[in-house]
Amino acid sequence: MSDKIINPSVPTLGSLTINDSSTSGFGYNPSVGPSSNAITKETSSALLNKRAVLTPTSSNSIYDRSLSTKKSQGISVSSLAFLFCEIVSWARRLSNSILDLENRLNGLGYLIGQKYLELVKLREGMKYGKRENKILEILQFIHGPLWRAIFGRTANDLEKSQDVDDEYMIIDNTPLISKFISIPKDYGNLNCSAFVAGMIEGALDLSGFHAHVVAHSSPIEGLPQRTVFLIKFDPLLFTRENIHFS
Amino acid sequence: MRIFSLYILNKAGGLVFQKDVNPGIAKLTANDYLVLAGTLHSVHAIATNLKPAECRSLNETAQTVNGQILSSGKASTPNVNNLGLQHVDTDYFSLYVFQTLTGIKFVLVTSPVAKQDHSHESPLSTKGELRKQYELVEEYFKQLYVLYCDYVMKDPFYSTDMPIKSTLFEAKIKSVCEA
Numbered sequence: 565m566s567d568k569i570i571n572p573s574v575p576t577l578g579s580l581t582i583n584d585s586s587t588s589g590f591g592y593n594p595s596v597g598p599s600s601n602a603i604t605k606e607t608s609s610a611l612l613n614k615r616a617v618l619t620p621t622s623s624n625s626i627y628d629r630s631l632s633t634k635k636s637q638g639i640s641v642s643s644l645a646f647l648f649c650e651i652v653s654w655a656r657r658l659s660n661s662i663l664d665l666e667n668r669l670n671g672l673g674y675l676i677g678q679k680y681l682e683l684v685k686l687r688e689g690m691k692y693g694k695r696e697n698k699i700l701e702i703l704q705f706i707h708g709p710l711w712r713a714i715f716g717r718t719a720n721d722l723e724k725s726q727d728v729d730d731e732y733m734i735i736d737n738t739p740l741i742s743k744f745i746s747i748p749k750d751y752g753n754l755n756c757s758a759f760v761a762g763m764i765e766g767a768l769d770l771s772g773f774h775a776h777v778v779a780h781s782s783p784i785e786g787l788p789q790r791t792v793f794l795i796k797f798d799p800l801l802f803t804r805e806n807i808h809f810s
Numbered sequence: 811m812r813i814f815s816l817y818i819l820n821k822a823g824g825l826v827f828q829k830d831v832n833p834g835i836a837k838l839t840a841n842d843y844l845v846l847a848g849t850l851h852s853v854h855a856i857a858t859n860l861k862p863a864e865c866r867s868l869n870e871t872a873q874t875v876n877g878q879i880l881s882s883g884k885a886s887t888p889n890v891n892n893l894g895l896q897h898v899d900t901d902y903f904s905l906y907v908f909q910t911l912t913g914i915k916f917v918l919v920t921s922p923v924a925k926q927d928h929s930h931e932s933p934l935s936t937k938g939e940l941r942k943q944y945e946l947v948e949e950y951f952k953q954l955y956v957l958y959c960d961y962v963m964k965d966p967f968y969s970t971d972m973p974i975k976s977t978l979f980e981a982k983i984k985s986v987c988e989a
Contacts, residue, residue: 645964652966744964746976751967788978 673762
């Protein structure tokens, strides 16, 4: 009994040994750690029998469904938060400065933004038979349909910078991805929504609008997580727009 | 009932979070809070082993509960503190202890159960009041546990068993506990 004083109320968990494995093939064994959830021969067959959605080999996996399905596939915010938490920790381990960390998150989001742009375009069936070729149009597309496809709602605001001509802002009052993240004081003005900024940048780049996107926190009363995505377009784009449409 | 103060203890008895949510309790120095948390943890551990013979069966219940959680991944109640110190009721304050499966303790210090003016009140009715407040506090514990899971465990800048510095968590705690 003496070795159980630290963990008085969990006598059975404390007495688990490394050789104990769960009968169902699932379950976290604290004395083994993360590897107790590893996919082995036994657990993978259990996974297949459970018809898990994310397993590429099961017959109704996410890869086997029609791409153009209109019905949105909801996922758990908790799982997303845990995944993103690990992404941030991983990027933080590798990076040597706050700027580096933000760049890494931005780079990861970039790839997702590119893919999502294509997916959303495919799903909406190339509405009106054309693509957005004006700066304002593509911004409205990102603020509206793209945001809805990714986060389930449109962004809160789309604004044009008053001081600088080539800057636009997309504002999200409650960013989903950094819902639970609170930045420590010694991390300065880091914002984990740099990941989402990267997604916007990827989508813009792929549609031919070269831009640089940064996420800034700008909390207001009642909305501590409010984030402004500052989009700075390449000046050449404005020249192009002038020649084309004036 | 008013909540005065919340303590969160890690599984080794270290104080990771302390917040006075409502006024009505004296402030202590940071060191005193640590000592208090350590003492409470030890008393709880001793209480776990101080049980009469007829309570042995309770131990088996804990084992079945853990077995159930391991096999199904679901717990019927998040509070696994069924053997140790559960609550202390005094004339000036009440103290409640909630323990999670991973050994984290949430401790709430609240105002005492409202005293009855009638001196010849049957002891049974006071017991009912105690029970009522205990159930109310259990509800608070559930909410606090959810907040902990969300705003602490899903924060990439938090390392397990270290003091909690999340400003979001603090703000949410305030909004839940403030009367």
